[in-house]
Amino acid sequence: MIRQRAPETTREAGPAPCPGAEPDNGLVTSLSDPLSLTHGPAWGNRLALAPLTNTQSNPDGTLSEDETAWLEARGRGGFGLVMTAAAYVAPAGQPWPGQLGIASDLHLPGLTRLAERLRATGTVSSVQLHHGGRRADPALTGRPNQCPWDDPAKDAVAMTTGEVEQLVADYVAAAVRAERAGFDGVEVHGAHGYLLGQFLDARNQRTDGYGGSLEHRQRVVVEVLEGIRAATGPEFQVGLRLTPEGNGITLEEGRETARLVLASGLLDYLDMSLWDVFMRPRGGAPGLLIEHFTDLPRGGTRLGVAGKVLSAADARWCLEQGADLVTVGMGAIRHHDFAARVLADDAFVARPVPLTREQLREEAVGPAFIDYLAAGWPDVVA
Numbered sequence: 001m002i003r004q005r006a007p008e009t010t011r012e013a014g015p016a017p018c019p020g021a022e023p024d025n026g027l028v029t030s031l032s033d034p035l036s037l038t039h040g041p042a043w044g045n046r047l048a049l050a051p052l053t054n055t056q057s058n059p060d061g062t063l064s065e066d067e068t069a070w071l072e073a074r075g076r077g078g079f080g081l082v083m084t085a086a087a088y089v090a091p092a093g094q095p096w097p098g099q100l101g102i103a104s105d106l107h108l109p110g111l112t113r114l115a116e117r118l119r120a121t122g123t124v125s126s127v128q129l130h131h132g133g134r135r136a137d138p139a140l141t142g143r144p145n146q147c148p149w150d151d152p153a154k155d156a157v158a159m160t161t162g163e164v165e166q167l168v169a170d171y172v173a174a175a176v177r178a179e180r181a182g183f184d185g186v187e188v189h190g191a192h193g194y195l196l197g198q199f200l201d202a203r204n205q206r207t208d209g210y211g212g213s214l215e216h217r218q219r220v221v222v223e224v225l226e227g228i229r230a231a232t233g234p235e236f237q238v239g240l241r242l243t244p245e246g247n248g249i250t251l252e253e254g255r256e257t258a259r260l261v262l263a264s265g266l267l268d269y270l271d272m273s274l275w276d277v278f279m280r281p282r283g284g285a286p287g288l289l290i291e292h293f294t295d296l297p298r299g300g301t302r303l304g305v306a307g308k309v310l311s312a313a314d315a316r317w318c319l320e321q322g323a324d325l326v327t328v329g330m331g332a333i334r335h336h337d338f339a340a341r342v343l344a345d346d347a348f349v350a351r352p353v354p355l356t357r358e359q360l361r362e363e364a365v366g367p368a369f370i371d372y373l374a375a376g377w378p379d380v381v382a
């Protein structure tokens, strides 16, 4: 079923429409238009596979054939960008069993094979870089969680300044590893209340320059992006995922962080994790949530949005709002070739859930991923 579009009145109440969007000739970009970025190869179209944790990696964080096949099928299925699930940059950041790792050269052979197989499909590839912080699992990591502040309820101890510097180094080393493996880029996971998001959180009142004012809370994200840029080549694409509001971040602050990184010249794209591209701000701000980001000046940085895009019309609507690209999760679970179907058929709508295990297997969703979906998203698996 095609989602109801927001009434015109809602949009009028929001910020001015999208001066950052391209092209500036009044025409809306088409989903099939290639996406050029500041660095590296252009994407073949405007549809990106969302990072989707699938718990299919081996216990040591190396890639399994099921996880490789899941991603390769999305490359064959027409996505302009295929991104891995959140991959831990340090063992201390692991929240889930079966999570992909990029914390050691042990992880390189599997990642190298994946990068090769993705390239053969014609897609552009990226690894999402992640650290769980206070949301890691001590039972997996064997140590107390790391967090910007002491948080006994989460078994978390405030990081020393040296540990914050090590965190930046771990992100940079992981990005270099992704480049060595042959990926076209990385996306830094700064969203959903994981460690980089915990630094942005207003509860982070550190006094060592990494907490307190918004500028100081943003510092670790900026240092990670600067470090990756300095350590990787001119063709390497760097994206960042952010939460617009929530997880200790007000919409005003979410917008200021987006404004900062869009203007920084450090990023190829900003991926705003809206969870529902059609939603209104939770805190009562006017208009639609998406409008609070599409109206920001973005220079050469591309803007992506994610959340409940399940049809060609939904994806087109995002571009009409001023986004440059659309990130798709659940639609890509329902159809490995969601992107190809959207590009081929303006009226395409993803099939409804639940899907049977058999149907999911046909879409290259492996048994461990199906179990993970059944536990967390019971409406998806019959």
Ligand SMILES: Cc1cc2nc3c(=O)[nH]c(=O)nc-3n(C[C@H](O)[C@H](O)[C@H](O)COP(=O)(O)O)c2cc1C
Pocket (backbone or CB within 6 Å): 050, 051, 052, 053, 054, 085, 086, 128, 189, 191, 192, 241, 273, 275, 276, 306, 307, 308, 309, 327, 328, 329, 330, 331, 373, 377
């Ligand atoms: C099973 C599952 C796993 C996810 N794993 C990640 C992840 O590893 N990293 C991340 O940034 N977001 C993750 N997300 C969020 C998705 O990337 C996406 O933003 C969200 O599902 C909304 O888009 P959708 O409605 O198209 O699925 C996950 C979502 C789901 C359903």
